[in-house]
Amino acid sequence: MCLPPNVRIALLAAAAALILAAAYQGLVVAEVPDGWKGERAPDMFRTMFFHVASAWVTYMAFGVTFVGSFMYLRSRRLEWDALAAASAEVGVVFCTVAIVSGSLFAKGTWGVYWVWEDLKLMMTLVLWLVFVAYLALRANMSGRQRRASQSAVFGIVGVICVPLSFAANRIWVTTHPTVIASSSGDIGPGSALALMLAVVGFTLLYVHVLGTRLEVEHLRDELETLKSRVGD
Amino acid sequence: MDTLVNMYIAYAVIWAGLFVYLLKLHLDARRIEAEMRTLREALDARGK
Numbered sequence: 001m002c003l004p005p006n007v008r009i010a011l012l013a014a015a016a017a018l019i020l021a022a023a024y025q026g027l028v029v030a031e032v033p034d035g036w037k038g039e040r041a042p043d044m045f046r047t048m049f050f051h052v053a054s055a056w057v058t059y060m061a062f063g064v065t066f067v068g069s070f071m072y073l074r075s076r077r078l079e080w081d082a083l084a085a086a087s088a089e090v091g092v093v094f095c096t097v098a099i100v101s102g103s104l105f106a107k108g109t110w111g112v113y114w115v116w117e118d119l120k121l122m123m124t125l126v127l128w129l130v131f132v133a134y135l136a137l138r139a140n141m142s143g144r145q146r147r148a149s150q151s152a153v154f155g156i157v158g159v160i161c162v163p164l165s166f167a168a169n170r171i172w173v174t175t176h177p178t179v180i181a182s183s184s185g186d187i188g189p190g191s192a193l194a195l196m197l198a199v200v201g202f203t204l205l206y207v208h209v210l211g212t213r214l215e216v217e218h219l220r221d222e223l224e225t226l227k228s229r230v231g232d
Numbered sequence: 233m234d235t236l237v238n239m240y241i242a243y244a245v246i247w248a249g250l251f252v253y254l255l256k257l258h259l260d261a262r263r264i265e266a267e268m269r270t271l272r273e274a275l276d277a278r279g280k
Contacts (some may be wrong), residue, residue: 080256093250096251097246101243101246104239104242104243108239111254140240209253209254215261216257216261217258219261219265219268223264223267223268226268226271226272226275230274
Protein backbone atom coordinates (compact mmCIF):
# COMPACT_ATOMS: atom_id res chain seq x y z
CA MET A 1 0.00 0.00 0.00
CA CYS A 2 3.06 2.29 0.07
CA LEU A 3 3.32 5.08 -2.50
CA PRO A 4 6.60 5.33 -4.46
CA PRO A 5 8.81 8.27 -3.29
CA ASN A 6 8.55 10.13 -6.62
CA VAL A 7 4.72 9.97 -6.48
CA ARG A 8 4.78 11.33 -2.92
CA ILE A 9 7.09 14.20 -3.95
CA ALA A 10 4.80 15.01 -6.90
CA LEU A 11 1.79 15.01 -4.54
CA LEU A 12 3.56 17.34 -2.11
CA ALA A 13 4.53 19.73 -4.92
CA ALA A 14 0.97 19.76 -6.28
CA ALA A 15 -0.44 20.28 -2.77
CA ALA A 16 1.94 23.20 -2.12
CA ALA A 17 1.03 24.83 -5.47
CA LEU A 18 -2.72 24.47 -4.83
CA ILE A 19 -2.53 25.73 -1.23
CA LEU A 20 -0.48 28.77 -2.35
CA ALA A 21 -3.04 29.41 -5.13
CA ALA A 22 -5.85 29.11 -2.54
CA ALA A 23 -4.03 31.55 -0.24
CA TYR A 24 -3.65 34.07 -3.09
CA GLN A 25 -7.23 33.63 -4.25
CA GLY A 26 -8.63 33.75 -0.70
CA LEU A 27 -6.50 36.56 0.75
CA VAL A 28 -6.10 38.84 -2.28
CA VAL A 29 -8.63 38.16 -5.05
CA ALA A 30 -11.88 36.90 -3.46
CA GLU A 31 -14.56 39.38 -2.46
CA VAL A 32 -15.86 39.17 1.10
CA PRO A 33 -19.64 38.43 1.04
CA ASP A 34 -22.14 40.97 2.38
CA GLY A 35 -22.79 39.01 5.57
CA TRP A 36 -19.13 39.44 6.59
CA LYS A 37 -18.73 43.23 6.55
CA GLY A 38 -18.18 43.80 10.30
CA GLU A 39 -15.09 45.28 11.93
CA ARG A 40 -12.98 42.12 12.05
CA ALA A 41 -15.21 39.77 10.08
CA PRO A 42 -13.62 40.25 6.59
CA ASP A 43 -10.17 39.25 7.90
CA MET A 44 -11.65 36.28 9.73
CA PHE A 45 -13.60 35.23 6.63
CA ARG A 46 -10.35 35.07 4.66
CA THR A 47 -8.93 32.51 7.12
CA MET A 48 -11.98 30.26 6.76
CA PHE A 49 -10.59 28.41 3.70
CA PHE A 50 -7.87 26.53 5.61
CA HIS A 51 -10.14 25.78 8.56
CA VAL A 52 -12.79 24.19 6.32
CA ALA A 53 -10.15 22.32 4.29
CA SER A 54 -8.51 20.85 7.41
CA ALA A 55 -11.95 19.82 8.76
CA TRP A 56 -12.69 18.10 5.42
CA VAL A 57 -9.38 16.18 5.59
CA THR A 58 -10.18 15.19 9.21
CA TYR A 59 -13.49 13.60 8.16
CA MET A 60 -11.88 11.91 5.15
CA ALA A 61 -8.97 10.55 7.24
CA PHE A 62 -11.30 9.02 9.83
CA GLY A 63 -13.44 7.67 6.98
CA VAL A 64 -10.33 5.90 5.63
CA THR A 65 -9.74 4.54 9.17
CA PHE A 66 -13.27 3.10 9.05
CA VAL A 67 -12.62 1.45 5.67
CA GLY A 68 -9.23 0.09 6.82
CA SER A 69 -10.74 -1.25 10.06
CA PHE A 70 -13.68 -2.86 8.27
CA MET A 71 -11.44 -4.44 5.64
CA TYR A 72 -9.09 -5.74 8.33
CA LEU A 73 -11.96 -7.46 10.17
CA ARG A 74 -13.07 -9.04 6.89
CA SER A 75 -9.65 -10.14 5.60
CA ARG A 76 -7.42 -10.22 8.73
CA ARG A 77 -4.64 -8.69 6.61
CA LEU A 78 -2.35 -6.40 8.61
CA GLU A 79 -1.93 -4.00 5.66
CA TRP A 80 -5.50 -2.79 6.28
CA ASP A 81 -4.78 -2.31 9.96
CA ALA A 82 -1.66 -0.27 9.07
CA LEU A 83 -3.77 1.91 6.74
CA ALA A 84 -6.42 2.45 9.45
CA ALA A 85 -3.83 3.37 12.09
CA ALA A 86 -1.83 5.67 9.79
CA SER A 87 -4.97 7.48 8.66
CA ALA A 88 -6.17 7.87 12.27
CA GLU A 89 -2.86 9.49 13.25
CA VAL A 90 -2.93 11.88 10.28
CA GLY A 91 -6.61 12.58 11.03
CA VAL A 92 -5.80 13.56 14.61
CA VAL A 93 -3.14 15.98 13.31
CA PHE A 94 -5.59 17.64 10.89
CA CYS A 95 -8.38 17.60 13.50
CA THR A 96 -6.03 19.50 15.84
CA VAL A 97 -5.42 22.03 13.05
CA ALA A 98 -9.19 22.35 12.46
CA ILE A 99 -9.96 22.86 16.18
CA VAL A 100 -7.14 25.40 16.75
CA SER A 101 -7.90 27.35 13.56
CA GLY A 102 -11.62 27.23 14.44
CA SER A 103 -10.87 28.68 17.88
CA LEU A 104 -8.94 31.56 16.30
CA PHE A 105 -11.87 32.08 13.92
CA ALA A 106 -14.29 32.06 16.89
CA LYS A 107 -12.25 34.62 18.82
CA GLY A 108 -12.26 36.96 15.81
CA THR A 109 -15.97 36.63 15.03
CA TRP A 110 -17.72 35.70 18.32
CA GLY A 111 -15.20 37.25 20.74
CA VAL A 112 -14.45 33.96 22.55
CA TYR A 113 -12.17 31.02 21.73
CA TRP A 114 -14.73 28.33 22.60
CA VAL A 115 -18.49 28.02 23.12
CA TRP A 116 -19.15 25.01 25.35
CA GLU A 117 -22.88 24.95 24.47
CA ASP A 118 -22.19 24.66 20.73
CA LEU A 119 -22.82 21.06 19.62
CA LYS A 120 -20.70 21.37 16.47
CA LEU A 121 -17.65 22.34 18.51
CA MET A 122 -18.34 19.73 21.18
CA MET A 123 -18.88 16.89 18.69
CA THR A 124 -15.60 17.79 16.96
CA LEU A 125 -13.81 17.80 20.31
CA VAL A 126 -15.35 14.38 21.12
CA LEU A 127 -14.21 13.12 17.68
CA TRP A 128 -10.65 14.30 18.43
CA LEU A 129 -10.69 12.67 21.89
CA VAL A 130 -12.02 9.35 20.50
CA PHE A 131 -9.17 9.07 18.01
CA VAL A 132 -6.54 10.22 20.51
CA ALA A 133 -7.85 7.36 22.69
CA TYR A 134 -7.64 5.02 19.64
CA LEU A 135 -3.94 5.90 19.19
CA ALA A 136 -3.24 5.57 22.93
CA LEU A 137 -4.95 2.17 22.96
CA ARG A 138 -2.79 0.94 20.07
CA ALA A 139 0.40 2.27 21.61
CA ASN A 140 -0.21 0.28 24.82
CA MET A 141 -1.31 -3.05 23.37
CA SER A 142 0.90 -6.05 22.65
CA GLY A 143 0.33 -8.72 19.98
CA ARG A 144 -0.14 -7.50 16.42
CA GLN A 145 -3.33 -9.41 15.57
CA ARG A 146 -4.92 -8.67 18.95
CA ARG A 147 -4.04 -4.98 18.67
CA ALA A 148 -5.35 -4.88 15.10
CA SER A 149 -8.68 -6.58 16.02
CA GLN A 150 -9.43 -4.42 19.03
CA SER A 151 -8.44 -1.17 17.39
CA ALA A 152 -10.48 -2.08 14.28
CA VAL A 153 -13.62 -2.37 16.44
CA PHE A 154 -12.71 0.90 18.19
CA GLY A 155 -12.10 2.59 14.82
CA ILE A 156 -15.45 1.47 13.40
CA VAL A 157 -17.40 2.59 16.48
CA GLY A 158 -15.45 5.88 16.72
CA VAL A 159 -16.35 6.90 13.17
CA ILE A 160 -19.96 7.40 14.35
CA CYS A 161 -18.73 10.80 15.60
CA VAL A 162 -17.83 11.91 12.03
CA PRO A 163 -21.41 12.38 10.68
CA LEU A 164 -22.48 13.82 14.05
CA SER A 165 -19.68 16.40 13.92
CA PHE A 166 -20.31 17.22 10.24
CA ALA A 167 -24.09 17.50 10.54
CA ALA A 168 -24.34 19.09 14.01
CA ASN A 169 -24.82 22.63 12.66
CA ARG A 170 -27.38 21.35 10.14
CA ILE A 171 -29.43 19.30 12.61
CA TRP A 172 -29.28 21.48 15.74
CA VAL A 173 -29.16 25.24 16.30
CA THR A 174 -25.49 26.15 16.76
CA THR A 175 -23.35 29.30 16.68
CA HIS A 176 -21.12 27.64 14.08
CA PRO A 177 -21.97 28.86 10.54
CA THR A 178 -22.89 26.50 7.70
CA VAL A 179 -20.66 27.37 4.74
CA ILE A 180 -21.14 24.49 2.31
CA ALA A 181 -24.56 23.63 0.81
CA SER A 182 -26.30 26.38 2.73
CA SER A 183 -29.00 28.58 1.22
CA SER A 184 -28.12 31.43 3.62
CA GLY A 185 -24.36 31.07 3.48
CA ASP A 186 -23.55 31.94 -0.15
CA ILE A 187 -19.85 32.82 -0.21
CA GLY A 188 -19.60 34.00 -3.83
CA PRO A 189 -17.71 32.49 -6.81
CA GLY A 190 -14.25 33.91 -5.88
CA SER A 191 -14.37 32.51 -2.37
CA ALA A 192 -15.85 29.22 -3.62
CA LEU A 193 -12.84 28.86 -5.95
CA ALA A 194 -10.43 29.57 -3.06
CA LEU A 195 -12.24 27.01 -0.91
CA MET A 196 -12.13 24.40 -3.69
CA LEU A 197 -8.38 24.97 -4.25
CA ALA A 198 -7.74 24.68 -0.49
CA VAL A 199 -9.82 21.48 -0.19
CA VAL A 200 -8.06 19.80 -3.16
CA GLY A 201 -4.64 21.02 -1.93
CA PHE A 202 -5.25 19.72 1.59
CA THR A 203 -6.52 16.40 0.19
CA LEU A 204 -3.28 15.94 -1.77
CA LEU A 205 -1.28 16.95 1.33
CA TYR A 206 -3.21 14.29 3.30
CA VAL A 207 -2.38 11.61 0.70
CA HIS A 208 1.30 12.63 0.85
CA VAL A 209 1.41 12.53 4.68
CA LEU A 210 -0.53 9.25 4.75
CA GLY A 211 1.90 7.71 2.21
CA THR A 212 4.88 8.83 4.30
CA ARG A 213 3.28 7.50 7.52
CA LEU A 214 2.58 4.15 5.81
CA GLU A 215 6.21 3.97 4.66
CA VAL A 216 7.36 4.44 8.27
CA GLU A 217 4.95 1.67 9.38
CA HIS A 218 6.21 -0.64 6.61
CA LEU A 219 9.86 0.05 7.53
CA ARG A 220 9.12 -0.64 11.23
CA ASP A 221 7.66 -4.04 10.27
CA GLU A 222 10.74 -4.86 8.18
CA LEU A 223 12.99 -3.77 11.04
CA GLU A 224 11.13 -6.06 13.47
CA THR A 225 11.54 -8.99 11.05
CA LEU A 226 15.27 -8.26 10.67
CA LYS A 227 15.69 -7.98 14.44
CA SER A 228 14.07 -11.36 14.95
CA ARG A 229 16.39 -12.89 12.31
CA VAL A 230 19.43 -11.38 14.03
CA GLY A 231 18.17 -12.71 17.36
CA ASP A 232 17.79 -16.31 16.04
CA MET B 233 -7.16 37.64 18.51
CA ASP B 234 -6.28 41.15 19.61
CA THR B 235 -4.60 42.08 16.36
CA LEU B 236 -4.48 40.63 12.87
CA VAL B 237 -0.71 40.16 13.28
CA ASN B 238 -1.31 37.86 16.27
CA MET B 239 -3.70 35.80 14.20
CA TYR B 240 -1.19 35.42 11.37
CA ILE B 241 1.47 34.41 13.93
CA ALA B 242 -0.95 31.77 15.26
CA TYR B 243 -1.52 30.48 11.72
CA ALA B 244 2.25 30.39 11.12
CA VAL B 245 2.57 28.23 14.29
CA ILE B 246 -0.13 25.87 12.96
CA TRP B 247 1.71 25.50 9.63
CA ALA B 248 5.04 25.03 11.43
CA GLY B 249 3.42 22.26 13.51
CA LEU B 250 2.26 20.46 10.35
CA PHE B 251 5.72 20.66 8.82
CA VAL B 252 7.40 19.49 12.06
CA TYR B 253 5.11 16.41 11.98
CA LEU B 254 6.02 15.76 8.34
CA LEU B 255 9.72 16.24 9.10
CA LYS B 256 9.45 13.82 12.05
CA LEU B 257 7.97 11.17 9.73
CA HIS B 258 10.80 11.62 7.20
CA LEU B 259 13.47 11.51 9.93
CA ASP B 260 11.85 8.37 11.45
CA ALA B 261 11.99 6.69 8.02
CA ARG B 262 15.68 7.56 7.51
CA ARG B 263 16.58 6.44 11.06
CA ILE B 264 14.85 3.06 10.59
CA GLU B 265 16.55 2.61 7.18
CA ALA B 266 19.96 3.27 8.77
CA GLU B 267 19.19 0.75 11.54
CA MET B 268 18.11 -1.81 8.92
CA ARG B 269 21.37 -1.32 6.98
CA THR B 270 23.36 -2.01 10.15
CA LEU B 271 21.31 -5.15 10.88
CA ARG B 272 21.68 -6.40 7.29
CA GLU B 273 25.45 -5.93 7.50
CA ALA B 274 25.45 -7.89 10.77
CA LEU B 275 23.43 -10.68 9.12
CA ASP B 276 25.77 -10.73 6.07
CA ALA B 277 28.79 -10.91 8.38
CA ARG B 278 27.24 -13.95 10.09
CA GLY B 279 26.48 -15.50 6.68
CA LYS B 280 22.70 -15.70 7.18
